[in-house]
Amino acid sequence: MEQSKEIDFTGQNIYIGIDVHLKTWNVTIITQSGYKRKHRQQSSAKELFEHLKKHYPNGSYHAVYESGFSGFSTYHALVELGIQCMVIHAADVPTTQYENVMKSDSIDSEKLAKALRTGILKGIYIPDRNKLDDRAVVRVRKTLQRQLAGYKTRVKHLLYNNGVSIPECFDNPRTHWSKRFMRWLREDVVLLSSGRKSLDLLLDQVELFRKSLLEATRQVRALSRTDRYAEVYQNLTSVPGIGLIVGMCLLTEIDDIHRFKNARQFASYLGLIPLSHSSGQKLIHGEKTFRGNKQLGPMLVECAWVTIQHDRAMACAYGEYRKRMKPQEAIIRIARKMSSRIMTVLKSGKKYEYDRCR
Incomplete structure (x- = not known):
């Protein structure tokens, strides 16, 4: 019997790292066995899909790219063609010293594909396209x-x-x-x-x-006032300090509060967890990390100043913090406490109840 020469990748994972640019994509493809191939193409999900069907037919395609100017349009274009996709924060991609020194689009796509193959990447949240x-x-x-x-x-x-x-x-x-x-x-x-x-x-x-x-x-x-937001918006604005703009910014940026497992994870998303750096006997702590949603973190800190004027418990907590730290540091602690209350309100579906300052 004559042996078939047709290549078939049925049951095999094909890992694709894409360095996305406006007009071109640099693509690195690594098979489950470790075979690697690179190419440069137009910024087109359809063109990439046709390439995969031709060279890696019937494979299970897994792609990854760094979040950037293209937003989630690339993600949705790939998913619609049957390519599983992950969007990764650029700072979360493992990088060697060589890759830092010899940085290029080709190297960037290769390290994405390698990291995807090892299974160490954790993608960012993809919001509802609607x-x-x-x-x-x-x-x-x-x-x-x-x-x-x-x-x-x-x-x-x-x-x-x-x-x-x-x-x-x-x-x-x-x-x-x-x-x-x-x-x-x-x-x-x-x-x-x-x-x-x-x-x-x-x-x-x-x-x-x-x-x-x-x-x-x-x-x-x-x-x-739309059906999508009306009820949860009313609950959220029951928290003192949160009005129309902050409330809607929270709802549209967070999208689904249930994606956060606990209050610390939510505070981390807001950029309100403390910075920590330790080496040997040297230990450094800061009030905020550079990570986090750039829209929400500063807003909540501003809201915290209003909260301490109306919420008795928050006012007492701020007073205790002020005994051992500066006002700017104390208010960030209050903002963290606010994040916990916001999370509780959104998950419970109930309004916030508090003792008003007289």
Whole structure:
């Protein structure tokens, strides 16, 4: 009988490391037996799938790539084609000194494939694709708020550069950017030069971003009233210090609270666990790690300042912390306590009950 020459990878795992870029992917493929092959291709999940079907037919395909600019679009494109995929945090990829010194796209894809084959990688959470736009709306609002603050600062900087003093009637910063204040900027301010086009351009941007920010806030508020969020949003905002923006930011960023097994894991996600570094007899502790969600951690620290003014238990805890540490350190401890309460509220589906400060 003539032996068949057709290659068949049925029952074998094929490990694929992808270094994702805008126009091209560097791909390393390692078979279950250890055979390795590399290639460069267009940024296309379909093209990769066709390559796998041709060279590794009937295999069980497992891919991994580092989280980055492409977000989860690459993940969903691969999964839809039947390729199991994992998205990994770049800092969690094991790297040798050689790979650090001789860094290249080809080496990056190879170390991803090798780590995937050994089974030591732990992927990041993949949010529900139907909620990605909700999260993006809240993030866009945050961006607009930051850009608006930047233009307001530029306006005041221009005034100072031109020796313009703000009238006494606007001594209270809360009156700044009111209709009266904007009318003064538009009609009464005179710069050093005869023209004032620069100021008018900046004021146009301030008004534009204020309008966009207002619309974004309306969109966020509308989201909080949808069936998907309404009940859990009401429970979450029962925690003192958490309002519309922080509440919706928490809900859209966390997605599923049940993916966290305990309070420490949740605090780690928020970036509120202490930094620890020890070597021999040298031991260093910090208040926060550099890891964690960059959107939520700083927000909760700000909320903690409000919480201690309303929640008696939190106020007492802050007072005890202040006996042995600085205010900035104490408030981070309060933020950690808040994270535990938030987790409890989200998992239990009940509102937060507390003793109010008189």
